[in-house]
Amino acid sequence: MDDILIVGAGVAGLAAARELAVAGLRVTVVEGRERIGGRILTLHPEGTEAAVELGAEFIHGNPPELLRLLNEAKIALLENDGVDACFHRGNLSACEDDHDLSLLDDLETTVAREGDMSFDAYLASHKVAEEEAEGARSYVEGFNAADASRIGIAALAAQQKAEDAIEGSRSWRAPGGYDLLPKFLAESAEQAGAHILLNSPVTVIRWSSGQVEAQLASQATVRGAKAILTLPLGVLQARSVAFDPVPHAVLAAADQLAFGSVQRLVLIFHSRFWATAMSQMRFLFAERTTPSTWWTQYPLTTPVLIGWIGGPRALAPPANEPAALLEQAMRSLEQIFSLPLNSLDRQLRSWHLHDWQADPFSLGAYSYAPAGALECSEVMAQPTGETLFFAGEHTDTTGHWGTVHGAIRSGLRAARQVLSRELF
Numbered sequence: 339m340d341d342i343l344i345v346g347a348g349v350a351g352l353a354a355a356r357e358l359a360v361a362g363l364r365v366t367v368v369e370g371r372e373r374i375g376g377r378i379l380t381l382h383p384e385g386t387e388a389a390v391e392l393g394a395e396f397i398h399g400n401p402p403e404l405l406r407l408l409n410e411a412k413i414a415l416l417e418n419d420g421v422d423a424c425f426h427r428g429n430l431s432a433c434e435d436d437h438d439l440s441l442l443d444d445l446e447t448t449v450a451r452e453g454d455m456s457f458d459a460y461l462a463s464h465k466v467a468e469e470e471a472e473g474a475r476s477y478v479e480g481f482n483a484a485d486a487s488r489i490g491i492a493a494l495a496a497q498q499k500a501e502d503a504i505e506g507s508r509s510w511r512a513p514g515g516y517d518l519l520p521k522f523l524a525e526s527a528e529q530a531g532a533h534i535l536l537n538s539p540v541t542v543i544r545w546s547s548g549q550v551e552a553q554l555a556s557q558a559t560v561r562g563a564k565a566i567l568t569l570p571l572g573v574l575q576a577r578s579v580a581f582d583p584v585p586h587a588v589l590a591a592a593d594q595l596a597f598g599s600v601q602r603l604v605l606i607f608h609s610r611f612w613a614t615a616m617s618q619m620r621f622l623f624a625e626r627t628t629p630s631t632w633w634t635q636y637p638l639t640t641p642v643l644i645g646w647i648g649g650p651r652a653l654a655p656p657a658n659e660p661a662a663l664l665e666q667a668m669r670s671l672e673q674i675f676s677l678p679l680n681s682l683d684r685q686l687r688s689w690h691l692h693d694w695q696a697d698p699f700s701l702g703a704y705s706y707a708p709a710g711a712l713e714c715s716e717v718m719a720q721p722t723g724e725t726l727f728f729a730g731e732h733t734d735t736t737g738h739w740g741t742v743h744g745a746i747r748s749g750l751r752a753a754r755q756v757l758s759r760e761l762f
Contacts, residue, residue, distance in 0.1 A: 354409075366535065374536070390515040408512070458486045488709070574589060705739050
């Protein structure tokens with residue numbers, strides 16, 4: 339029996355595995371997929387200068403845990419730069435200063451004065467003008483993959499404060515692929531003695547104090563004295579993995595959180611057709627189109643556009659129908675850039691889409707806290723019976739839900755919790 343069983347080979351699980359293996363513990367990681375990385379999913383298409391991400395892409399701000407690992411792994415970063423474009427009332431131009439987000443600056447004060455409430459309730463109670471409210475709601479739902487009628491302003495305020503502390507308005511990407519990070523973590527963990535088992539989905543966790551048994555879909559079992567469980571929030575909520583006995587407090591807290599939805603459409607063209615109108619385009623915000631948010635890989639001059647739909651819109655037609663989404667996206671781009679109908683079809687080299695909602699190992703994109711649920715991540719971060727330790731971005735307690743650095747931070751926290759019990 340190993341000292342530690344870790345369920346999930348995303349960055350939370352791999353960061354924990356590396357930390358514990360280096361400390362001398364016997365560690366086994368079991369992963370349901372045939373690959374490591376979790377919600378980091380990188381493609382390396384032929385003929386493109388940079389990797390293409392279907393999952394996490396950006397390094398937001400200067401999170402120390404993540405930057406330390408990237409530096410240690412010698413993963414090159416490129417800061418996102420360029421001009422943001424807006425398509426507004428039929429006109430395409432560089433975006434003006436956007437005042438919609440100033441609403442977020444008042445959230446902490448409102449929470450202290452009035453308590454937590456949904457973002458929609460906040461907009462209604464403060465009588466925000468319709469156009470300003472629409473812009474703010476679109477941002478909150480898109481960036482957080484959240485439903486504005488559910489996400490709490492206490493969580494939004496905590497997130498805003500956490501982002502400001504790490505200069506979250508700046509962002510970078512890894513041109514060589516974000517998958518370099520989980521590969522580095524896995525190799526480091528294995529070099530320290532950890533074992534990683536792929537294609538090993540867990541169906542049941544049986545446990546008692548000081549003993550955990552994971553039953554796999556193959557009916558094989560893996561055992562450890564303790565377990566770190568990095569199952570995504572959607573998997574916990576769906577009860578895809580059974581527990582015996584049930585950790586009631588953890589699952590009750592999980593049920594109060596929400597798991598956001600995202601559709602991310604990657605289009606690879608033969609040329610940067612948009613460069614004639616916007617040669618340095620970074621983001622494109624296009625009202626009343628699908629998708630309404632796009633970005634490029636600028637300052638790289640790759641012919642790649644990424645379309646993003648977050649929140650409830652990701653679950654509704656045409657976003658939830660791949661062929662219809664592609665068709666709508668192509669026609670929208672022609673409208674935005676004043677191109678003839680169907681003219682982009684021959685420019686398209688390939689397109690890529692991953693449905694995270696339908697992925698049985700994620701069942702969603704990333705988490706957020708509805709009104710009244712701010713403390714649930716803290717509940718999930720507490721050990722259960724000194725034997726089960728939960729990790730993953732949904733258990734981050736520092737306001738960085740839904741981020742790679744939040745996931746890493748949670749994995750390191752779980753590893754420290756385990757080590758503190760091994761030493762005493």
